[in-house]
Amino acid sequence: MQKDDILRLLRDVNLIPSEKQTLLSNIAAQAAAMDMPCYIVGGFVRDLLLSKPVSDLDIIVEGDAVKFGNALVKKFGGKLTPHHKFHTAIWHLPETWNLVPGTLDLITARKETYERRGALPAVTPSTIKDDLLRRDFTINAMAIRLDGDHFGELLDPLNGQADLEEGLIRILHPRSFIDDPTRIFRAIRYEARYSFNLEHSTFGLINFESLDVIPRLSGERIRHEFDLIFEEEKSSQMILRAGELGLFKPIHPKLPLFNPDYSDFLEMDPTLDIPASRTAMGYMLWLMDSSEDEILSIGRRLDFTSELTYSVWAVSQLKKSLPFLTGSTPSVWTFALEKLPLLSIYVVYLVAREDALLDFLSLWRHVKPHTTGDDLKARGLEPGPRFGEILIQLRAAWLDGDVHSFDDELHLLEMWLK
């Protein structure tokens, strides 16, 4: 691609919103003023060349990113969080710019060495070329230079452009997946997201040797990869592929394959007013047929929050109890479901299509009697366990259609209090 083509893409507001274009020119001007070669790298370049709206900006300088950040703050405002040890900084952009996200990562071009398989690498400042060579795939190893007259120059030392055109995901060296097996998950994401293919030898390197490093990855790092998968549009394709490539056993021997029958359910119905989370739904669908012990053990391996483990457990328990609840009155359903996370109930509804679950989510959970504890006190009742009992019974009467109006409710209450 010629520089002119890239400039055209960089000026396309359908790909880069104009506020972000302004941010880029401000960065470019400051870098030029400091004579500091400055680049935009990674996913931004990949998506731009694919003419897709770009994601977050990652800025790399050949020079000291902290010094560059301080100069940007001085000139444009905002705040800087420097990480001297890593030669990086986070620029908290001026609030008046109203940009989302409101921060920008500034990174010193670096070389990486992996001292131990699966561990995070040691970094030393270096050139942009070295920085591109340390990356995961050729399609992510391109940079566009920003400073001064260089604005719009593409650096593509590994021929990422050709792979983008052919739709190939290619690692940069044979040890890449061994150094960092999270890249296998990343490859799977790109493969489905862009309908690309794993280049032949890259595919071959997802083998016994690289899978063998997966057990060394921390639970948090692995879970992060699955979180990213569940946030993607084609998540079901990705999670099925991860199972097919044998990624689960090295993570946890009991991690099941994702049931393809559930793969259409990864989307949330937004009309139901339930706090939604695509990632939580993903884990619930994935693990709902596992045993209680397996869920607890997998949750520990993947460093789930206790809330997530509970929600997944609730799905499996509810699914198992459905045969005992089917045919019950609305009040029995309601009192059985009430303590469970709404999203867990919704997920069981998706797979079991038990109408009572949907009735609970859309109607029954909102049904409350008019009478309150204060009303009972006003009628001379002593507060105590009986209070709660009466209120529960009144609610059950509404749920089960024994009362239809406030008058009915009062009538029932008076009968009970006689």
Ligand code: CTP
């Ligand atoms: N990267 C890498 N190895 C990893 C993670 C990241 O080489 N294990 C590099 C890639 O060059 C990637 C860049 O760091 O492009 C930024 O990473 P990230 O923000 O995770 O990915 P994006 O490229 O922005 O892609 P996505 O759209 O999937 O977020």
